[in-house]
Amino acid sequence: MKEISKHYNPSEAEPKWREFWEKEGIYKFNPKAKGEIFSIDTPPPYVSADHLHAGHVMSYAQAEFVVRYKRMRGFNVYYPMGFDDNGLPTERFVEKKYKINKSKITRSEFIKLCLKETKKGSETYRKLWSLLGISVDWTKTYSTINDHCRKISQWSFLDLYRKNKIYKAKKPILWCTTCRTAIAQADLEAEEKESNLVYIKVKAETGDTLVFATTRPELLPAVMGISVNPKDKRYKKLIGKKVTMPLTKKKVVLTADVATNMEYGSGVVYYCSYGGGECIEWLSRHPEAEPTELILPNGRFSQAGGKYEGMKVLEVRKMIVEDLEAVGAIEKIEPIKHSVYTHERCGTDVEYIESDQWFIKILEAKNDFLKRGKELKWHPKEMKKIYDEWVENIKWDWCISRQRYYGVPFPVWYCGKCGEIILPEEKDLPVDPLEEQPKIKVCPKCLSAGEADGGKKFIPEQDVLDTWATSSLTPIIAQKLVSEKPIQEKLYPSSLRPQAFEIIRTWLFYTIVKSHYHHNHLPFRSAMISGHGLDEQGRKISKRLGNYIPPEKIIEEYGADAVRYWATGATLGQSLKFNILEVKKGRRTTTKLWNVARLLSMHTKKPMLVGSKDKLEKSDLWILQEMNKTIAAVTKNFENYTYAKAKEEIDKFFWSKLADYYVEFVKYRLFGSDKKSKDAAIKTLSTVFFSILKMYAPIMPFVTEEIFQTFFRNMEKVKSVHVSVWPEKMKLSSKPDISDFESAIKAIDEIRKAKTKQGISLGAEIESMELKTKVNVKKYGVFLKNVGRVKKII
RNA sequence: GGGCGCGUAGCUCAGUUGGUUAGAGCAUCUGUCUUACAAACAGAGGGUCAGAGGUUCGAUUCCUCUCGCGCCCACCA
Numbered sequence: 001m002k003e004i005s006k007h008y009n010p011s012e013a014e015p016k017w018r019e020f021w022e023k024e025g026i027y028k029f030n031p032k033a034k035g036e037i038f039s040i041d042t043p044p045p046y047v048s049a050d051h052l053h054a055g056h057v058m059s060y061a062q063a064e065f066v067v068r069y070k071r072m073r074g075f076n077v078y079y080p081m082g083f084d085d086n087g088l089p090t091e092r093f094v095e096k097k098y099k100i101n102k103s104k105i106t107r108s109e110f111i112k113l114c115l116k117e118t119k120k121g122s123e124t125y126r127k128l129w130s131l132l133g134i135s136v137d138w139t140k141t142y143s144t145i146n147d148h149c150r151k152i153s154q155w156s157f158l159d160l161y162r163k164n165k166i167y168k169a170k171k172p173i174l175w176c177t178t179c180r181t182a183i184a185q186a187d188l189e190a191e192e193k194e195s196n197l198v199y200i201k202v203k204a205e206t207g208d209t210l211v212f213a214t215t216r217p218e219l220l221p222a223v224m225g226i227s228v229n230p231k232d233k234r235y236k237k238l239i240g241k242k243v244t245m246p247l248t249k250k251k252v253v254l255t256a257d258v259a260t261n262m263e264y265g266s267g268v269v270y271y272c273s274y275g276g277g278e279c280i281e282w283l284s285r286h287p288e289a290e291p292t293e294l295i296l297p298n299g300r301f302s303q304a305g306g307k308y309e310g311m312k313v314l315e316v317r318k319m320i321v322e323d324l325e326a327v328g329a330i331e332k333i334e335p336i337k338h339s340v341y342t343h344e345r346c347g348t349d350v351e352y353i354e355s356d357q358w359f360i361k362i363l364e365a366k367n368d369f370l371k372r373g374k375e376l377k378w379h380p381k382e383m384k385k386i387y388d389e390w391v392e393n394i395k396w397d398w399c400i401s402r403q404r405y406y407g408v409p410f411p412v413w414y415c416g417k418c419g420e421i422i423l424p425e426e427k428d429l430p431v432d433p434l435e436e437q438p439k440i441k442v443c444p445k446c447l448s449a450g451e452a453d454g455g456k457k458f459i460p461e462q463d464v465l466d467t468w469a470t471s472s473l474t475p476i477i478a479q480k481l482v483s484e485k486p487i488q489e490k491l492y493p494s495s496l497r498p499q500a501f502e503i504i505r506t507w508l509f510y511t512i513v514k515s516h517y518h519h520n521h522l523p524f525r526s527a528m529i530s531g532h533g534l535d536e537q538g539r540k541i542s543k544r545l546g547n548y549i550p551p552e553k554i555i556e557e558y559g560a561d562a563v564r565y566w567a568t569g570a571t572l573g574q575s576l577k578f579n580i581l582e583v584k585k586g587r588r589t590t591t592k593l594w595n596v597a598r599l600l601s602m603h604t605k606k607p608m609l610v611g612s613k614d615k616l617e618k619s620d621l622w623i624l625q626e627m628n629k630t631i632a633a634v635t636k637n638f639e640n641y642t643y644a645k646a647k648e649e650i651d652k653f654f655w656s657k658l659a660d661y662y663v664e665f666v667k668y669r670l671f672g673s674d675k676k677s678k679d680a681a682i683k684t685l686s687t688v689f690f691s692i693l694k695m696y697a698p699i700m701p702f703v704t705e706e707i708f709q710t711f712f713r714n715m716e717k718v719k720s721v722h723v724s725v726w727p728e729k730m731k732l733s734s735k736p737d738i739s740d741f742e743s744a745i746k747a748i749d750e751i752r753k754a755k756t757k758q759g760i761s762l763g764a765e766i767e768s769m770e771l772k773t774k775v776n777v778k779k780y781g782v783f784l785k786n787v788g789r790v791k792k793i794i
Numbered sequence: 795g796g797g798c799g800c801g802u803a804g805c806u807c808a809g810u811u812g813g814u815u816a817g818a819g820c821a822u823c824u825g826u827c828u829u830a831c832a833a834a835c836a837g838a839g840g841g842u843c844a845g846a847g848g849u850u851c852g853a854u855u856c857c858u859c860u861c862g863c864g865c866c867c868a869c870c871a
Contacts, residue, residue: 007833190867197871214871261870269871278869339868385798389867501865538864569807574799575864579806581820584833591833599830648808648818663830671829749836756825756836763828789828 008594010559010587013706018130020705026720027071027135029078031487038075040067041475041494041524042136043507044082044144047121048093052128053541053548054566054578055533061567062530062643063498064134068698069638071135072726078491080140080478083125085118086149087407087467088179092345093117094406102180107405114406118145128551132560133701135722140481144470145408150430152477153470154411156514158423160360165517166400168421170356172273172280172291173399176343177299177313181403182357184466185396186506189344192337198321199266199331202226204254205242210235211331213265215338217324218316219272221248221305222294224279225286226270227257234267246329247320248306255286274352276341277395295351297403313351358410358463359397362513366391372512377526379641380573383501390505398513400466407464409433415443416457433460472510475523497524501531501573528641531575538577554583561700562586568647568699589651590703592659593696596689597707599663600682603670607686607711610730615676619665619783620684621732622741626657627688628729634695635726643699650695658688661745668786690715691727744780747773751788768792 021027040063045056071077094113095101102110122143129136142149160166173182198217202210212226223245228235235254242251259282260269271282273291283289292304301308301316308316324330341350362369369391378384401410411431413422422438424431438458446455479492493515499507508527515523534540535547554563565586570576600607610616610624630653637646666681690712697704701722708721718724750773755762769790771777777784777793784793 006831212871216871259869264870271871275871276869278871281869338870382798386866389797393867395869505866532865571807577806579820581806585819588831588833592831595831595834597830602830645808652818659831660835664828664835667829752836756838759825761826761828762836763826 006598008590008703008706010561010590010702011556014131014133014560014702017702017705018133021135021720021722022138024719026722027077027079027137028139029080029137029482030076031482031484033076035074035076037078037487037490038067038070038496039078039478039491039494040080041478041497041511042079042081043499044084044142044471044474045125046089046093047083047085047118047125048089051543052124052551053533054535054551054554055541056128057132057551057563058533058567058570058576059498059500059530060129060134061132061564062570062572063496063528064132064564065568065643065698066496066498066528066638066641068135068701068722069643069726071722072694072697072724074725077135078140078478078482079136080142080481081126081129081136081138082141082474082477083118083122083143084467084471085114085122085143086145086470087464088181088345088402088404089467090114090118091404091406092179102405110405115145118143131552131555132564135701140478142477142481144467144477145406147430148480149470149473149477150408152473152480153408153465154424154429154431155426156469156473156476156518157411157465158426158429160517161423163517165361166358167361168356168358170354172283172352172354173357174341174396175297175351175353175355176346176348177295177297177351178346178348179343179404180297182355182399182401183343183350184399184468185394186398186468186509187344188341188350189347190339191342191347193340195336195338195340196321197265197334197336198324199333200246200270200324201329201331202243202245204238205244206238208238210238210243210254210268211266212268212270213334214270214275215336216272216275216317218308218313218320219275219294220245220270220320221250221301221308222272222274222292223248223250223252224271224273224283224289224291225252225255226268227255227260227282227286228268229260229262230256230258232260232262232267246324246327252289257282257285259285273354276352280352291354293354295353297353297355299348299351313349357399358401359399360469360513360517362394362398363396365513365516366394368516369509369512372516372522375522376512376524379526379528383504383527383529383573386501386504387509390509398466398510400469401463402466403462404464407467408470409464410461412461413438413458414461415446415455416459417451417454418443418445418449420445420455422458434462468506468510471507472514475511475515476518493522494524496526496528498528498530501529504529529573531570531573533570534575534577536578536580538575541578548578554580558583558587559590559702561590561702564699564701565589565647568643571644572641586700589654589696590700592655593693593700593703593707596659596663597711600685600689601711603678604682604686606714607690608683609690609715610680610683610687614680614683616680616684616736617669617677618736618738618741618744618780619662620680621736621738623657623662623665623684623688624730624732625738626653627691628732630657631691631695631727631729638698646695647699650692650699654692654696658692661748662688664748665783665787687730694721694724694727697721697724740776740779743773743775744783747771747775747780747784748787749773751784751790763789765789765791768794770794 067079094117176183195215197213199211199213238254239256241254243254244251271279294304296302299312301311303309373387409432411424413433420443443455475492475494479488511523541548562583566582569582630649633649634646669677669681693704705721716724
């Protein structure tokens with residue numbers, strides 16, 4: 001055994017082992033290795049998050065604990081790493097950072113900036129992950145904008161198109177006027193906002209005055225109709241009569257509509273194109289109504305807005321109320337709070353405009369998706385509710401086209417003559433229709449119509465795919481990073497999808513959609529959902545609040561093991577406050593481990609496990625028994641992904657049983673002259689400590705590796721503690737009866753208490769002691785006298 | 795408005811199918827440099843288990859209601 005330093009120094013040890021793992025390929029996936037495959041569908045983080053914090057650390061560390069455990073259980077672990085560097089989040093990030101927007105920069109310049117930031121971002125992540133000792137295989141990485149992912153993403157489009165799960169249609173859709181793109185229902189966020197409920201008076205042709213209430217008076221120029229409930233006695237006689245809108249003087253017919261709530265406002269509703277989903281639904285029941293294109297994609301009023309043309313929505317809202325007031329058309333204005341849909345990426349109020357977009361059919365298969373959700377093993381299982389609730393409430397097909405720059409292009413051209421959709425061959429993927437023309441020379445539709453001459457020009461689709469349209473394919477993307485076909489089949493469905501709860505409706509749901517349509521099975525067998533990392537006050541960590549210490553700083557000061565130790569404290573699915581005290585406790589645990597190792601090294605050069613010939617004493621049997629209990633509990637907890645509980649069990653055993661008791665119990669034997677007794681103590685201590693080391697290994701990979709390599713290298717023929725076998729229970733002969741050993745421990749406690757009370761050192765030897773604890777002195781006398789340092793027990 | 799989760803010692807949290815005196819860590823206080831560790835050890839104090847009611851021989855645990863916090867969802871204009 002090597003001469004060892006007095007203190008464990010993480011800042012020296014950690015880089016050393018990082019390098020070692022990398023060099024030896026400890027975490028590298030070996031397709032030929034034995035063992036059942038355990039594949040992880042690692043979340044590819046948005047590289048646009050340039051400042052990482054404890055929340056990121058927590059959510060990635062959680063999967064990591066389980067992965068390391070599985071590896072030690074003999075699974076052939078496939079742990080790739082991806083970066084999501086495509087799509088709107090990246091674009092928004094670049095726009096904000098460089099204070100530009102889509103309309104003020106050329107497409108190629110913009111993409112260049114995105115690529116630059118993307119590269120920086122993924123380096124930031126990679127650096128932190130390797131500092132933390134996340135055991136991913138760095139030879140298996142992808143970035144969602146690279147060729148590999150674009151190819152798979154476009155293949156997915158072609159496959160779904162062939163399967164008739166994708167369509168293009170012009171209809172009212174969700175639109176963000178800031179990002180100037182269509183968005184999907186999943187991109188919405190409901191936000192409680194202050195608004196005004198404006199009561200507007202209108203004249204019916206009968207001369208009666210009607211009043212309707214609205215929060216969107218600015219849409220008056222796009223009025224489609226006005227309705228009351230058919231059962232509403234107040235208005236029954238007016239149904240079918242024409243009413244004249246103020247200002248615009250537009251005439252619409254008062255219709256009956258069952259969806260009208262008689263209690264709300266005045267019981268009269270007006271519908272415009274489009275005030276919201278309810279207007280679109282109303283239109284489907286009143287096809288005679290005519291929509292007006294009032295709001296343009298840039299959020300300004302069109303010509304149809306008359307005097308308001310060119311103004312922004314909120315400006316018109318203010319102005320039109322003044323104008324209505326001037327003509328005496330306002331009855332009253334009620335300030336209200338109501339929830340408004342905003343675009344989650346930028347916070348802009350969502351508009352509903354008519355537009356030509358691509359959709360994936362999800363409405364028709366809701367029940368299938370619910371069934372898939374049922375098949376999936378959820379950890380914790382309550383998270384399934386979020387999923388179910390989401391799927392049940394889907395109201396729109398998944399709009400996948402974005403009028404943006406930086407993303408995977410649609411593999412689509414249109415015939416310049418007949419508009420026919422032209423798709424590339426699968427083998428030619430990935431394609432960029434803006435840069436290249438289709439391989440076919442003539443539009444097949446034109447050809448068959450005998451118009452071959454006209455169908456030779458092809459117009460590229462300008463849009464890019466929704467970022468989720470690509471990231472919903474991560475299990476397949478990861479699978480295809482491995483070239484061996486028979487192995488590929490075992491990698492997908494993935495064994496585990498670790499992710500945060502807030503992207504259940506997006507990442508998790510969309511991945512299920514894709515997998516269901518492409519392969520008719522689940523994309524992963526189980527999902528492990530993490531909560532939020534919060535700051536010490538329990539607030540969400542954010543760059544804006546600046547309420548976090550950069551993880552690199554914490555690692556520098558306390559070591560990666562200590563930071564990971566804190567992260568282990570999270571109950572799955574629940575938020576975890578950052579707690580520097582837990583980090584410090586982690587640091588103390590590494591020190592403690594180091595100290596026990598030092599003690600052991602003082603007494604043996606070559607630690608060995610307990611064998612059948614060893615003469616074990618009562619305390620040895622006791623600690624081995626306790627070890628067995630701990631191994632069982634820790635294993636069970638890792639199996640259930642309840643690593644917080646697992647850590648607690650190891651801590652309890654290590655600190656309270658081994659360090660505080662057992663080590664004290666055997667000191668007299670270690671320093672005594674009875675060779676056999678000393679030998680048994682050393683072997684027991686080695687055995688127990690070795691298994692503790694292994695149990696801590698998934699949580700604190702660095703210190704455990706340092707100790708393993710320094711002291712236990714000879715124990716197993718493996719390169720690293722992280723590929724050693726998980727500890728198993730030891731078979732114990734029950735010859736010496738130790739069922740009453742607890743009474744001996746109580747007696748020791750009593751001696752310690754007495755000494756403490758007298759203010760004397762526990763190491764000081766006292767003459768005699770009268771025990772109140774009932775203990776078999778004949779059996780444990782020698783033990784008590786030696787451990788308690790009492791000459792005579794009465 | 796509906797659903798889910800939470801409310802236990804000053805702080806952060808455990809409390810397994812209801813069962814003696816409700817636990818741990820940190821913090822506080824008192825001792826101890828004891829042949830691994832003072833970054834440690836030994837000990838002590840500290841709780842109407844959010845509140846009210848109910849079921850039960852017995853409730854932190856089960857049921858109902860109330861209050862507070864967090865989250866998810868909902869077209870009520």
